[in-house]
Amino acid sequence: MMLIHCPYCEEKRPEIEFAYAGEAHIHRPVKDADDMTDEEWSHFMFLRDNKRGDHAERWWHANGCNMFFNAVRNTVTDKFLVTYKMGELPPKASASNAKLPAAKKTGGAK
């Protein structure tokens, strides 16, 4: 079984205690939904990168500390490069985790 490091429990815990919760760092648009086009709104709601490679995503330690956190996981190898607390930005690229994705904004957030 894969072990995932929970940044709140500060230890590696078995994979089945966790639940995947979609792509991370999707900013909610600043504009009111009523002032946005359907296209802009659907972009925020539904469109995701579905990246092949290092992917920033949310995870939930559902059967543990019950906290959501973020992780960068390689979608090809299923290897977790880093996990970090909610509200933190992905750690800067280093020798061990080169080219991490940066936080990004979606349509309507301009």
Next chain:
Amino acid sequence: MLFNQAIEIDESLNDDVMRLSLSGERVRYSLRLKPADVAAAKKSSGLKLPAKIGGTSIAAGQTILCLGPQEWLIVALPKSREKLAGTMAKLSADYICSAVEVSHRNLQFTVTGPGAARALNAACPLDLSVDAFPVGKGTRTIFEGAPIVLWRTAEHEFTVEVWRSFAPYLRDFLAKTAKDRHMA
């Protein structure tokens, strides 16, 4: 199942390798505080709230586990019912917090014997070696399909809190996996 109704434990769950027993009635509270209030709330309530996730404070008649950031489970003997209710009412009045009585949500089992860790590991994926899960450590985790709260009180002694409706499942699972524990 009524809150004070014991569930039957078959004799097959009581041998030299492992013994499962049902604890008596307990009073339980789920407590959540804001980070900034923890120190003051600890002082005014007198509750020994462990600071670190996975930490426990085990005293005669009352165990407190830190399950998540600023989240605690308090499990006490029924004789503390009034006192705890008063403590929680005062916390609720003094702070913006969540202090919920959940006494009847769980049943409590103890799992003892040299095969206790092995028995639990049939359903719980945590590393329960003493190095990784020492005496005094406690956590929310999973027992096959059932969420549980588990803590270690001695090398060969664990306490399990499980939702009442899952208790027969936990018992039956331990009965069904008995053969595995007896293999060296």
